[in-house]
Amino acid sequence: EVQLLESGGGLVQPGGSLRLSCAVSGFTFNSYAMNWVRQAPGKGLEWVSSISAGGSGTYYADSVKGRFTISRDNSKNTLSLQINSLGAEDTAVYYCAKARALMPRDPFDIWGQGTMVTVSS
């Protein structure tokens, strides 16, 4: 069974940093691109970032470019998102999502349950 389990969310002060992780199982991790998608409370989904299967290609929404860094450790079946310079607008549930194949253009199909990030003083 494919499983994605996010962790690392929490309460952080404005300007602070967090590192989110997504532990995966049930599929060959290094054969699939991965994504982060977020959802602010009561709002819609927002694609945040993608990374290719091998990790060489990374892509970001304009709203997070320069502040967020996506990475993956294919030896540990783990996806990460380093988020810096947090503002209130970054408050959201962050989901990791598996793509259907190895490229970021491949649609995402399986989602984790999400981890909540709250930015507040």
Added chain:
Amino acid sequence: QTVVTQEPSFSVSPGGTVTLTCGLSSGSVSTNYYPTWYQQTPGQAPRTLIYSTNIRSSGVPDRFSGSILGKKAALIITGAQADDESDYYCVLYMGSGIWVFGGGTKLTVL
């Protein structure tokens, strides 16, 4: 900045058919945008319904279908059921690794 458009809300009667659309603020949606549709109920993670325009995800009933209608991608639900009452999101691939979600459609079944 390209905006992906969806109807904010829609209503359908039980057993009825509804077509939700996904457009662009400028231009037409084609299969090259790999339109993909998700269903989300409150407090839950999204569930993939349709990907790459019209391919049904595993386990999704065949009353959900996708297509291109005119200048937009469409999600068609036939024989709507009470548990179809959810938020529906489309996402489009803009190229260069970038995806953009629509604002979502809140579907009411009554």
